[in-house]
Amino acid sequence: MLSDVKAIVEAQRDIFGGLPYEHYTFILHLSDRGTGGLEHLNSTTCGTQRFAFKSRKKYRRVLQLISHEFFHLWNVKRIHPDVLGPFDYNREVYTRLLWAMEGFTDYFATLSLRHASLFSSKEYLDNIADNIKAYEKKPGRLVQSLSESSFDTWIKLYKPDADSPNRTISYYLKGDLVGTCLDLEIRHRTNNQYGLDEVLRRLYDRYGAHGTGFPESVYQETIEEVTVSSFEEFFHNYIDGVTPVPFDHFLRYAGLSLERKYKNPDFDEEHDEKKAERSEPTAWLGLDTVVRDGHKLTVQYVYTSGPALGQLNPDDQLLAINGFEVATDEQLKERIAVDARVGDTVQVAVFRRGELMTTSVTLAAAPEDEVKVVPVTNPTVEQKVLYESWLKAPWPGENV
Ligand SMILES: [Zn+2]
Numbered sequence: 001m002l003s004d005v006k007a008i009v010e011a012q013r014d015i016f017g018g019l020p021y022e023h024y025t026f027i028l029h030l031s032d033r034g035t036g037g038l039e040h041l042n043s044t045t046c047g048t049q050r051f052a053f054k055s056r057k058k059y060r061r062v063l064q065l066i067s068h069e070f071f072h073l074w075n076v077k078r079i080h081p082d083v084l085g086p087f088d089y090n091r092e093v094y095t096r097l098l099w100a101m102e103g104f105t106d107y108f109a110t111l112s113l114r115h116a117s118l119f120s121s122k123e124y125l126d127n128i129a130d131n132i133k134a135y136e137k138k139p140g141r142l143v144q145s146l147s148e149s150s151f152d153t154w155i156k157l158y159k160p161d162a163d164s165p166n167r168t169i170s171y172y173l174k175g176d177l178v179g180t181c182l183d184l185e186i187r188h189r190t191n192n193q194y195g196l197d198e199v200l201r202r203l204y205d206r207y208g209a210h211g212t213g214f215p216e217s218v219y220q221e222t223i224e225e226v227t228v229s230s231f232e233e234f235f236h237n238y239i240d241g242v243t244p245v246p247f248d249h250f251l252r253y254a255g256l257s258l259e260r261k262y263k264n265p266d267f268d269e270e271h272d273e274k275k276a277e278r279s280e281p282t283a284w285l286g287l288d289t290v291v292r293d294g295h296k297l298t299v300q301y302v303y304t305s306g307p308a309l310g311q312l313n314p315d316d317q318l319l320a321i322n323g324f325e326v327a328t329d330e331q332l333k334e335r336i337a338v339d340a341r342v343g344d345t346v347q348v349a350v351f352r353r354g355e356l357m358t359t360s361v362t363l364a365a366a367p368e369d370e371v372k373v374v375p376v377t378n379p380t381v382e383q384k385v386l387y388e389s390w391l392k393a394p395w396p397g398e399n400v
Helices: 002-016 056-071 098-115 121-137 146-151 173-189 196-206 218-227 232-239 247-254 329-338 381-391
Strands: 025-031 036-039 043-049 256-263 287-292 296-302 317-321 345-352 355-362 370-375
Touching: 002 056, 002 098, 002 196, 025 056, 036 056, 043 056, 056 098, 098 121, 098 146, 098 173, 098 196, 098 381, 121 173, 121 256, 121 370, 146 173, 146 232, 173 196, 173 218, 173 232, 173 247, 173 381, 196 218, 247 256, 247 381, 287 329, 296 317, 317 329
Parallel strands: 025 043
Antiparallel strands: 036 043, 256 370, 287 296, 317 345, 345 355
16 A cells, blocks of 8 residues: 555656655544545545455545545645635635536546556546446536535535435536546647646646635636637536536547446346346436435435436335335345336335325436446547547557
């Protein structure tokens, strides 16, 4: 782990051309709780699960956490809008730039893991695909913009309720994805001379290195200065607006495209690879569940984009589908995703505030459940060059 953290420090040092401290301390708490961290000027406090080091999947999260908190020593602790420093912990502080503070920190955290060879190119692209999947699942992406999400964090992101996925979008998640698109757009417009890192370097040199914050409008101005072009439309659509982000358009600058497929819900890993996918969409109720009191399979969210809207409510305890018990997520998946088809109507029995009720839901198609970022078949020289300088990795050919 020490050598991995060293590689993270070196990869991020190379982005800024030096380290702005004499000594930096990583404090790592291991427990049985979740994952999280807090950035300070010359240190960070990170918490992670005690047994997160042997599984590659969990260890990737540990590396992302450490990389994220370390990157904050520049982005947020030194590069920040003026309201964020010196920080007043006694009251709410309002900024429309948390997508750049937290989302871009997430973006550079994972990108520097790629640069440090701690993430393979495939792991890096799979991480983008997972984020796209999570973003597209949330109807709130069409309701709340990134700048609103930042400004309203005190009453929304940190005060989630049963309707949060329908009304809000995380500035971490979408900010990370918009950072990806912005980096690719800047590289494309400047013939790969500059990337998003140049924007951060200029903000650091002009403000952060002198211990001052900047007015919020400076962010867009600095991007426009780096590219000598307008980003009015980009900000209007993807930062201050809710226009769906056309990921394919931006990924194509790097010779990549999005591939969307339907997963076979009955797929058994020991079977033939081809059975992992199927041509028809999976049937979908349009809700997420949570287990309450140790055994009650309960509706947590009902998506406004799904067919259960108006039929089932958050906090309904699921009991049966077509008369057969559903006590676990596995049983629910079997009755809906495996057994049923899009267009089937199912009878759903629930306890609603202790009262037995039955309602019918006509199943819809699940949003594409398999999204992959893959290389295009005939890349141009420009696409290959951009890909290689962006990820500091050779063009993958057909192998990703
Ligand atoms: Zn953070």
